[in-house]
Amino acid sequence: MDNRAIGYMDSGVGGLTAVKQALYQLPNEQVKYVGDTLRMPYGPRRTEEVAKFALQIGQYLNETDDGIKLLVIACNTATAAGLPLLQEHLPIPVVGVIQPGVESALDTTENNEVGVIATQGTVDSNAYYNGLMAGNPGIDVRQVATPDLVTLVESNLTDEAEKQAVVTDQLAELIGTDIDTLILGCTHFPLLSNEIQQAMGDQVTLVNAGAEAINLVEQILDDNDARHGIYPMANHEDDLYFTTGDIEPFQKIAESWLEIPVTVKHLEADDNGLSLSKED
Amino acid sequence: MDNRAIGYMDSGVGGLTAVKQALYQLPNEQVKYVGDTLRMPYGPRRTEEVAKFALQIGQYLNETDDGIKLLVIACNTATAAGLPLLQEHLPIPVVGVIQPGVESALDTTENNEVGVIATQGTVDSNAYYNGLMAGNPGIDVRQVATPDLVTLVESNLTDEAEKQAVVTDQLAELIGTDIDTLILGCTHFPLLSNEIQQAMGDQVTLVNAGAEAINLVEQILDDNDARHGIYPMANHEDDLYFTTGDIEPFQKIAESWLEIPVTVKHLEADDNGLSLSKED
Numbered sequence: 001m002d003n004r005a006i007g008y009m010d011s012g013v014g015g016l017t018a019v020k021q022a023l024y025q026l027p028n029e030q031v032k033y034v035g036d037t038l039r040m041p042y043g044p045r046r047t048e049e050v051a052k053f054a055l056q057i058g059q060y061l062n063e064t065d066d067g068i069k070l071l072v073i074a075c076n077t078a079t080a081a082g083l084p085l086l087q088e089h090l091p092i093p094v095v096g097v098i099q100p101g102v103e104s105a106l107d108t109t110e111n112n113e114v115g116v117i118a119t120q121g122t123v124d125s126n127a128y129y130n131g132l133m134a135g136n137p138g139i140d141v142r143q144v145a146t147p148d149l150v151t152l153v154e155s156n157l158t159d160e161a162e163k164q165a166v167v168t169d170q171l172a173e174l175i176g177t178d179i180d181t182l183i184l185g186c187t188h189f190p191l192l193s194n195e196i197q198q199a200m201g202d203q204v205t206l207v208n209a210g211a212e213a214i215n216l217v218e219q220i221l222d223d224n225d226a227r228h229g230i231y232p233m234a235n236h237e238d239d240l241y242f243t244t245g246d247i248e249p250f251q252k253i254a255e256s257w258l259e260i261p262v263t264v265k266h267l268e269a270d271d272n273g274l275s276l277s278k279e280d
Numbered sequence: 281m282d283n284r285a286i287g288y289m290d291s292g293v294g295g296l297t298a299v300k301q302a303l304y305q306l307p308n309e310q311v312k313y314v315g316d317t318l319r320m321p322y323g324p325r326r327t328e329e330v331a332k333f334a335l336q337i338g339q340y341l342n343e344t345d346d347g348i349k350l351l352v353i354a355c356n357t358a359t360a361a362g363l364p365l366l367q368e369h370l371p372i373p374v375v376g377v378i379q380p381g382v383e384s385a386l387d388t389t390e391n392n393e394v395g396v397i398a399t400q401g402t403v404d405s406n407a408y409y410n411g412l413m414a415g416n417p418g419i420d421v422r423q424v425a426t427p428d429l430v431t432l433v434e435s436n437l438t439d440e441a442e443k444q445a446v447v448t449d450q451l452a453e454l455i456g457t458d459i460d461t462l463i464l465g466c467t468h469f470p471l472l473s474n475e476i477q478q479a480m481g482d483q484v485t486l487v488n489a490g491a492e493a494i495n496l497v498e499q500i501l502d503d504n505d506a507r508h509g510i511y512p513m514a515n516h517e518d519d520l521y522f523t524t525g526d527i528e529p530f531q532k533i534a535e536s537w538l539e540i541p542v543t544v545k546h547l548e549a550d551d552n553g554l555s556l557s558k559e560d
Contacts, residue, residue, distance in 0.1 A: 231540045
């Protein structure tokens with residue numbers, strides 16, 4: 001039994017899609033989340049820089065207050081760039097979102113035609129391509145970088161027609177192909193799943209890599225006998241969400257997506273790492 | 281989302297083994313439990329009588345206060361005697377413990393030699409035998425009635441040597457056979473799993489039918505979008521445990537097994553059904 005929170009990190013609000021699945025599947029687990037909104041998007045950045053940011057965040061969560069019992073890198077770009085580094089440097093289990101997405105896609109596809117949409121960084125890393133090929137060398141993988149979908153989510157745009165137009169445009173290369181499975185290879189994308197499904201058609205199954213990662217989290221908690229106790233239960237009013245950017249838009253998206261009130265605090269981020277802002 | 285409790289019923293404390301799994305696997309679900317200790321053991325009773333008792337309990341749980349959203353018949357004898365009757369008469373999903381135990385045993389056995397220990401009533405019903413045969417006609421099933429294990433659990437005996445002697449004696453027909461899987465076909469028996477494992481040896485895998493039933497409960501909650509919300513969370517101080525027998529021994533076993541404080545109330549049981557005792 002371990003009552004510490006599970007930590008989550010992302011370049012912004014995308015990792016909230018993994019948190020939403022965790023609140024559903026592991027409701028009795030506290031959440032500590034860092035969205036590095038100041039330095040987003042991660043996609044166009046150098047691998048070493050993304051890995052460094054991810055490690056700063058992991059260290060902040062691990063070393064502050066009671067720490068965390070497990071870290072989810074709820075960001076595909078940061079997983080591709082930094083998973084081994086964080087696993088090496090942090091004294092807790094670290095889970096990424098790519099391998100769970102790969103395994104779910106391999107289970108889902110019936111015709112072995114799989115699409116991947118992700119940031120440029122994730123596409124360039126070939127992490128999904130390599131993972132899928134390792135699982136089934138006969139698979140046909142179509143990877144497309146769709147960076148505008150990240151900024152679309154973070155913009156909190158509400159005009160449905162405008163959102164659909166951006167999504168359809170970004171997916172142009174995949175529409176009309178034979179893929180029966182599409183990996184949402186960026187944790188921001190499930191926030192656009194309706195629009196993506198609409199653009200792709202019902203014959204395509206969307207794989208939510210961030211949500212799949214929660215199965216691995218559950219397994220690690222069980223293997224380590226590390227679930228939160230039931231007496232007392234976790235209290236989600238004690239969960240903490242941090243952003244390195246502006247509190248208000250982050251809170252707005254988080255509360256709308258998670259459908260609960262959330263407490264958001266501001267973190268200063270610089271070359272030396274993260275620290276809580278004085279006014280908080 | 282449905283914040284009502286899940287109901288559990290048993291002839292005594294045995295169903296607490298299913299509750300323990302639920303508290304672990306579905307921590308955010310309230311519990312309402314009835315142990316019909318006054319009228320236990322169910323094993324030697326006529327089928328119609330057991331089915332009637334089970335229906336009385338189901339109706340009490342369903343009709344009192346906020347009711348329940350699902351009933352687990354956490355008792356093999358009552359499942360064999362009354363599952364279809366309760367499913368027909370109660371307006372909520374009703375889950376038994378036999379089919380989940382059958383499916384787990386079929387998944388577990390490697391040599392198709394499966395043992396079943398249960399009450400006389402469950403053995404006579406052939407519910408496990410029929411279920412196993414329907415799943416795999418090539419299976420070899422050895423059923424043994426071990427009613428003394430029920431009274432052993434309810435007696436709350438603490439002398440380890442004495443407990444082991446009773447268990448080894450009751451299992452005599454199975455010890456030394458080729459079975460590689462043993463279904464604990466009575467929810468009381470997991471409370472003796474250490475002694476049963478000791479008597480059978482490590483080559484035999486024990487199947488906890490009551491715990492397996494919680495997988496089916498989880499699936500039904502998901503299919504009906506009926507999990508308890510996370511804001512606020514369930515509070516296990518609000519869980520209720522009822523017994524038709526003496527409060528003190530029930531509470532002692534329940535708190536020792538579940539490892540949390542429990543509130544126990546007394547129910548009057550007669551031919552007209554169940555009702556809360558005046559003094560509560």
